[in-house]
Structure formats: C-alpha cells, structure tokens
Amino acid sequence: MSSTRPRPASPSDGHATRPGKRHLILKTVGGVLGTLVAAIVILILVWQWDWFVPYIDRKGTAALHRPVSIAHLHVGLGFKTTVTVDDLKIGQPEGFEKEKDDFASAKAITVTVDVWRYLTGGGLSLPLIRADTPKGDIVSLLNGTNNYSFASSSDPSSQTSSSSTTTLPKLGKIEINDGDIRLALAKLKTDMHVLIHTEEPKNGDDGHLVIDLKGRYAQAPITGHIVGGALLGLTDATHPYPIDGRLANGPTYVTLRGTVDDPIHFQGTNLALHFAGPDMALLYPLTGVPIPQTPAYSVTGNLAYSDRAIRFQKFEGHMGSSDIGGDINVDPHQKPIFVEAALHSHSVDLADLGGFIGAQPGEAKKAEPASARVLPDKKINVPKLNAANVHLTYHGDHIRNKNWPLDNIDAELNVRDGAIDLKHLTFATGTGTISANATLEPTKNEQFHTRFRLDVSRLPLSRIMTSKDMFQGEGTIGGHVTLTSTGNSVATLVENGDGGTTLVLDRGGDVTALLPDLLGLKLGSAVLSALGIPDRSKLECLVADLPLKDGIVHTNSMLLQTGTTRTMGTGTVNFHKDTLDYAVTTRSIGPQILSLPGAVHIFGSMKSPTILPGAELLGRVAASVGLGIVFPPAALIPTIQLGVGKGSACEKAILEANEHPAAGIAPGKTTGAGPSSVPHPAQARSGTQPAGKAAKTPHHRLSPAEVRKVWEKKSNPK
Known part of the structure; x- marks a missing residue:
C-alpha cells in the first residue's frame, strides 16, 4: 500500500499569495497616512494666519477706496471663534x-463669533x-469735500434688498480702550x-x-x-438708558440728565436739559x-423726541432781569428746519428784548460803538x-422799564x-395801546422789501415821560406811522421809504418839561428858548402830519398850542443826509400882549442843528420856507377822534386855527415883508387889519448860508 504526500503550493497559486499582498497594501496605506499626519502636524506647527494678511489688505483697500493694512491676524478656532x-x-x-x-487706526481689534449658534440657525451672535x-x-x-464719504455700490437694487433683509447681530460685551476721534x-x-x-x-x-470732548468748536x-x-444697553429697549452729561462751549454751559427708553430711536425720553450763558445767540x-442777541440767561426744561420733532418743553428760567418760559418744537426734517415757539414771561424788561429788534439787549448796548447815523x-x-x-408767539404779563412803563406785550x-x-x-x-405789524421780504442783494404800520390809540403821555418829577399832566397821544421801503437796516429803510406820520397829542401838560424829553434836553431847551413860549405853559394840543x-x-401841517400861544411850522427832514431845514413861528392867542421872537429857523445836522431866532427875520424866513400852513380838518379829525377821542382840544384847535387865526394871519397865508407889516395881536383883535388879509410877499427860498448871513448881520450891526 503506497502513501501519497501533499504537493507543495506553487508560487502561482492565488490563495497562497493573498496574505502578502494584504501586508503590502497595509504598509503602503500606513505610509501615506503617516506622511499625511506628519504633514498635518508640521502644518500645524508652522501655520501662520498672517499668510492671509496680503489678501485682507487687498480686499479692504478695494472695498474702502483707501489703503488698508494690518500687521497680524490671529484666529482662535472653536465653537466660539475669536479673530484679532x-x-x-x-x-x-x-x-x-x-x-x-x-x-x-487701532492697536488691536478683537471679535468673538458664536459659530455653533450660527450653524444651528440661532443667527449671528x-x-x-x-x-x-x-x-x-x-x-x-x-469747499464741502470730506474724507468720510464712501462710494456707494453701483447697483442700487442690491443695496435696497440687502438693507431690507439685514438684521443687527446679538451683541455681548463691548469694550473700547483709549479711543480718540479728531x-x-x-x-x-x-x-x-x-x-x-x-x-x-x-x-x-x-x-x-x-465720552470726553476737548478742542475748539465754532471758534x-x-x-x-x-x-x-x-x-x-443702546440696543436694549426694555431698560431705560441713563445719560449724564455736561458741555461748555466758550461761555455757554449745557447739562443733560435723565434716561431714554429706546436710545436707538431716541424715544421715551425723560431728560432735563439746562442751558446757561451770556447770550442765547x-x-x-x-x-x-x-x-x-440776549442778555445773560439760564433755562431748564424737558427734552423730548418724536419721529417729526425735537421738543424742549415746559422750560423755565430767566433772561437778563426777565423771566422766560414756554415750549419750543424743532422739526429737523424740513429744509430749512422749522421752529415753533410759544413763549411767555410773567415779568419782562423791554431792554432784555432789544436783540429781537436789532438793538443791543440790556446793558450790552453801552459797549456798542456810536453810529454816525441818527x-x-x-x-x-x-x-x-x-x-x-x-412761528413765534410771545406774551409778557407785566413790563418793567423805566423809560416805557407799559403794562404788557403780545406778539406773533x-x-x-x-x-x-x-x-x-x-x-x-393804561387806557391805551401801541400796535405794530410789518412784513420784510428778502431780495437777492440781501435787502428787504418792507411794509410797516404803527398805530397808537389813547396812550397816556404821563406813562411814557422820563422826567416824571418835572412833568405834570394827563395828556393823551394818538396817531399812526406807515412805511413802504427797501433796505437792510432801519436807516436805509427810512431813507429809501415812502409813507408818513400823523401824530396827535392832547393836553400834554408842561411844555417846558415835554419838549426837552421829546427832542432831547439840549435841543428841546434851545427850541423853547428860541420860540419864546412862556415858562410853565400848559400844552393844549400838538398835531403833526408829516408825509x-x-x-x-x-x-x-404842524401845530403846537398852549393856553396863550399857537406855534406853527413847516420844513423838511432829510434822512439821506441826516439833516433838517425847519421854520416855526409863535403867535399869541387872545388879547394879551406877549413879547414873542417870531420865526425860528432850525437847520443843519439832526444831531447838532443850528437854531436862528429873531423877529427881524420873520418876513424873510417865513417866506423862504413857506411858513403859511394849511390844516385839513376833514382829513385829520378822524385820526384825532380815533387817537385821543372825540371833542378833544386838538380837534377844537384845528378848527379854530382856520376860523379864528391867531394875530389876524390865517393859515395858508404868508407873513408880511418885514416886522413892521406884522400886526400886533391887539390890532388883530381890534380889527385894524382883518384876519387873513396880511400883506403878500413873493416866495423866495433862502439857503441856510443866506439865513446865517442875515442873522449875523442882525447880531453884529456896524
């Protein structure tokens, strides 16, 4: 019996070679992975975020149209990534x-982003x-150019869509260290x-x-x-945002204290705003x-804000010696801005309001340089x-002013x-009122088309007289002033203007006290002396109708009547040259004999006029300036009745000036050729020369130089 031995495996047998291949593959993959891990480790060891710096510089420069650079970039990765x-x-x-x-510029800017919240749909944080x-x-x-305007995107539709979908990120801690913006x-x-x-x-x-401020603002x-x-807290509308600030700009001092419910939209304000300084301008x-311009002031009120207006409400304080309060609403969205102010004072000194009519307010007027103009x-x-x-309304309950003791003021x-x-x-x-209205429309050359009207009705003279110790009387003033003109100051408006003044003064008390107050002490006293009106004469009537x-x-027409005299005058006042050329004459009323100087010529500079009195000049001066005066009762009596009441002494005086001319000389008639032709008051009353039949003298206007020459001749006879 024979035995068989197994045959050795051949190298070509696939089953015999499979383990070897597996080993080789594993070895190869392991080498690749090892190399990759080593590369990653090496990359981690040598990685620098600064490699992105040139890219960031280029992108920033292109976006801002300004050169942008950063020195270093640091990134801390994680669920909350920090970039510096x-x-x-x-x-x-x-x-x-x-x-x-x-x-x-900045030494460093650091931002932390919650990446996980963003990835899970929680939004940017x-x-x-x-x-x-x-x-x-x-x-x-x-020239208006600036360095803070940035070029906008060329696609307006993209701007609209992006802005409409942009939401503010959820913000956490915000730190600013040593910021400085110029x-x-x-x-x-x-x-x-x-x-x-x-x-x-x-x-x-x-x-x-x-926030601290330092430097210069508005010079x-x-x-x-x-x-x-x-x-x-600026983005948190659930908690009031507190504000406590003070600011000094030159001599002006401002404080702001309180809270704002929604600071982003400045709504729900509970802020007390205080202003103080030497001049509100x-x-x-x-x-x-x-x-x-105003005198020194200090006011405090509530600051509020709505979509349409900034409101300074229920403010109270003082301005000079006056109290001031009210509400001011400002709509900054209109161009120009719209301001609505409703102001009031319980007690006001008119001197404090001088800046509102172009004058220096309060005591500041003392420092104003003297003007060459009247x-x-x-x-x-x-x-x-x-x-x-x-749109401004103002009401003052009580006026305190030593020169104009008025009761109250109301304006719109x-x-x-x-x-x-x-x-x-x-x-x-008192029983009277002073009321004015005006419009001023600007022209292209910085002037104004102007229409102005001033009405005075039943104004008690005793309330406006400065010399109260000297003045005694219960006179009443009425009348009106109108002006249509173009100019940029009171002086230019008058010198370019058309209009007129009608003034009626009934029973003005002591002329000796009145004229120096109306005309100035020096000029008034000089005119009184030249006219020869008796001392302590009581003024019955003063009428002036001056186009x-x-x-x-x-x-x-010009009439000044006392109990014993009647003074009439005519002439011109030139506001282009600030000069006047006037002549007045005084006549006796009644049969008493008075020594009166006759005509007086007042001419020259309004600030320092020349006064030439003298009976010998009567004929020449009267004829030269048309001393005869026509009183139109029909035109003036309605004004008299409106201004001082029907049946006044002025009404009677004007009628008498036509029906019973003083010294036999009817208004509208010229005087005689010289003193000898002027009838004595007693002659006029006795009928020696009928009223209104004075000798006629041809009008010949003498120049101021000719008048002075005549006066010098009289004063220095050879």
Whole structure:
C-alpha cells in the first residue's frame, strides 16, 4: 500500500499569495497616512494666519477706496471663534494725503463669533467686541469735500434688498480702550477731539460709556464729559438708558440728565436739559436754531423726541432781569428746519428784548460803538434768517422799564424762507395801546422789501415821560406811522421809504418839561428858548402830519398850542443826509400882549442843528420856507377822534386855527415883508387889519448860508 504526500503550493497559486499582498497594501496605506499626519502636524506647527494678511489688505483697500493694512491676524478656532487683527491702519482717501494721521487706526481689534449658534440657525451672535486704542481723523474742507464719504455700490437694487433683509447681530460685551476721534470741520470752524472709553461693571451696574470732548468748536473752546450706560444697553429697549452729561462751549454751559427708553430711536425720553450763558445767540452752533442777541440767561426744561420733532418743553428760567418760559418744537426734517415757539414771561424788561429788534439787549448796548447815523444802521442778518422757518408767539404779563412803563406785550411772528411777517406786536399801557405789524421780504442783494404800520390809540403821555418829577399832566397821544421801503437796516429803510406820520397829542401838560424829553434836553431847551413860549405853559394840543417821500419828511401841517400861544411850522427832514431845514413861528392867542421872537429857523445836522431866532427875520424866513400852513380838518379829525377821542382840544384847535387865526394871519397865508407889516395881536383883535388879509410877499427860498448871513448881520450891526 503506497502513501501519497501533499504537493507543495506553487508560487502561482492565488490563495497562497493573498496574505502578502494584504501586508503590502497595509504598509503602503500606513505610509501615506503617516506622511499625511506628519504633514498635518508640521502644518500645524508652522501655520501662520498672517499668510492671509496680503489678501485682507487687498480686499479692504478695494472695498474702502483707501489703503488698508494690518500687521497680524490671529484666529482662535472653536465653537466660539475669536479673530484679532493687530495694527489696523486705514489711510486717507485721495485728496487728503497731506493729513498727518491715518483716516482710522487701532492697536488691536478683537471679535468673538458664536459659530455653533450660527450653524444651528440661532443667527449671528458676537459675544465680544473689543477695540484697543482706536483712532479716527474726520476732516471736512471749506469747499464741502470730506474724507468720510464712501462710494456707494453701483447697483442700487442690491443695496435696497440687502438693507431690507439685514438684521443687527446679538451683541455681548463691548469694550473700547483709549479711543480718540479728531473732528476737523472747516465750515463749523471746529477742530476737536472726542475721547471714548468704556468702564467695567461695578456696584451691580452693567458698566458705562464715557465720552470726553476737548478742542475748539465754532471758534470757541469746548470741553465736555458725558457718561452713559453700557454700550450694550443702546440696543436694549426694555431698560431705560441713563445719560449724564455736561458741555461748555466758550461761555455757554449745557447739562443733560435723565434716561431714554429706546436710545436707538431716541424715544421715551425723560431728560432735563439746562442751558446757561451770556447770550442765547451763541447757542446757534450747538442747536442750529437762530436766536437774536440776549442778555445773560439760564433755562431748564424737558427734552423730548418724536419721529417729526425735537421738543424742549415746559422750560423755565430767566433772561437778563426777565423771566422766560414756554415750549419750543424743532422739526429737523424740513429744509430749512422749522421752529415753533410759544413763549411767555410773567415779568419782562423791554431792554432784555432789544436783540429781537436789532438793538443791543440790556446793558450790552453801552459797549456798542456810536453810529454816525441818527437811525440804527445795523444790518439785518439775512443768512441766519434763512437758517430756519419760525412761528413765534410771545406774551409778557407785566413790563418793567423805566423809560416805557407799559403794562404788557403780545406778539406773533412768522419767518419763512427769510421773509419776516410780524402779525402783530401790541403793548397795552393804561387806557391805551401801541400796535405794530410789518412784513420784510428778502431780495437777492440781501435787502428787504418792507411794509410797516404803527398805530397808537389813547396812550397816556404821563406813562411814557422820563422826567416824571418835572412833568405834570394827563395828556393823551394818538396817531399812526406807515412805511413802504427797501433796505437792510432801519436807516436805509427810512431813507429809501415812502409813507408818513400823523401824530396827535392832547393836553400834554408842561411844555417846558415835554419838549426837552421829546427832542432831547439840549435841543428841546434851545427850541423853547428860541420860540419864546412862556415858562410853565400848559400844552393844549400838538398835531403833526408829516408825509415821507423818498426818505425826505415833508410837512402837511404842524401845530403846537398852549393856553396863550399857537406855534406853527413847516420844513423838511432829510434822512439821506441826516439833516433838517425847519421854520416855526409863535403867535399869541387872545388879547394879551406877549413879547414873542417870531420865526425860528432850525437847520443843519439832526444831531447838532443850528437854531436862528429873531423877529427881524420873520418876513424873510417865513417866506423862504413857506411858513403859511394849511390844516385839513376833514382829513385829520378822524385820526384825532380815533387817537385821543372825540371833542378833544386838538380837534377844537384845528378848527379854530382856520376860523379864528391867531394875530389876524390865517393859515395858508404868508407873513408880511418885514416886522413892521406884522400886526400886533391887539390890532388883530381890534380889527385894524382883518384876519387873513396880511400883506403878500413873493416866495423866495433862502439857503441856510443866506439865513446865517442875515442873522449875523442882525447880531453884529456896524
């Protein structure tokens, strides 16, 4: 029996070679994996995020149109990934290369992103934003160009769609360390620094945002310190955001304290705003609201905000020696801005309101340089009038003023596109009123087309006389003033104007006290002396009807009557040259014999006129200036009755001036050729020369030089 032995496996047998191949494959894969792991380890060991720096610089430069660079990029990967850039610099745009500082820079910017929350659909969340030493350089030039405007996308539709779907990320902790932003705004004449930093939470609060200001704003030094809640609180509408700030711009001081429910939209405000300073006009750079010059002031009120207006409500305080209060609403969305103000005072000194009519308010007028003009020549400020449209109402319950002791004041004013419409400005005083209305429409050459009217009714003279110790009487004033003109100051408006003045004064008391007050002490005393009106004469009536034509006042009628005399005058007042050329004459009333000087010529500068009295000049001066006066009772009596009441002494005086002319000379007739032809008052009464039959003398207008020559001849006979 034979045995068989198994045959050895052949190398070509597949089953015999399978383990070897497996080993080889495993060895190869292991080598690849080892190489990959080694490469990863090496990559991790040598990896630098700075490799992305050139890419970031290029993308940033292209997006901002300014050179952008960062020194280093750090990324801490994880479910909450932290990204930090070091030494961020954003250069100035084209045209601002000469600026010594970068447009923006920071020592480091760090942002933490909650990646897991974003991937799971929770939205973008930034648990930390930190800026170390951020700086900015904001510049605007006089020509309007600036370095902070960025070019917008060329596709407006993409802008609209992106902005409409963009939502704010959920913010966490925000830190700003040593921030410094420079503002150099040429048009505002401003160069200031805004210093910003955040404070860590303490005593259970959420921290604070602190802003300090220093530099110059609107050419004046500015300092400020503002403390707000945590920056995160700006987006939290469920908790009021606290604000506590103070600001000093030159001599103006502002404080703001309180809370805002929704600071992003500035709604739900509970803020107390306080302003104080030497002049409200200085508030214009801070508020954008033009205000005339005022004396020193201090006011406090509530600041509120809505979609349409900023409101300064229920404010109270003082302005000079007057109290002031009310509400001011500003709509900044209109161009120009619209301001609605309802103001009131319980007790007001008119001197404090001087700035509202172009004068210096309060005591400031003492420092105003003397004007060469008789009337104020201060120009109306057209640019500031164009800065806002305004509707203003004002009421003062009681007026305190030693020169004009009026009872109250009530006014309404509109300003629109630079045009002023004074609806009314009314003063009450005793039994009378003073009321004015006016419109001023700007022209292209910074002047105003003007229409003005002033009405005076039953105004007690005793209430407006300054020399109260000397003045005794219960006179009443009535009349009106009208003016249509073009100009940019009171002086130019009058010298270019047409209109007139009609004035009636009934029973004005002691003329000796009255005229010096009306004309000025020196001039009034000189006129009284020249007219020869007896001392302590009681004024029965003063009537003046004076048309204005092209800046020159003419005389329709002029009458001053006392118990014993009647004075009439005629002439002109030239506001182009601030000169006057006037002649007046005084006659006796009744049979008494008075020694009167006759005609008086007043001429020359209105500030220092020449007065030439003398009986010998009577014929010449009277004829030269047309001393005969025609009184039109039919035209004047309605004004007299409206102004001082029917049956007044003035009404009677005008009628008598026509029916019973003084000294036998009827109004409208000229005097004789010389003193010898002028009848004595007793002769006139006895019928020696019938009334109205005075000798006629041809009119020959003497120049001031000729009048002076005649007077010198009389004063210095050879």
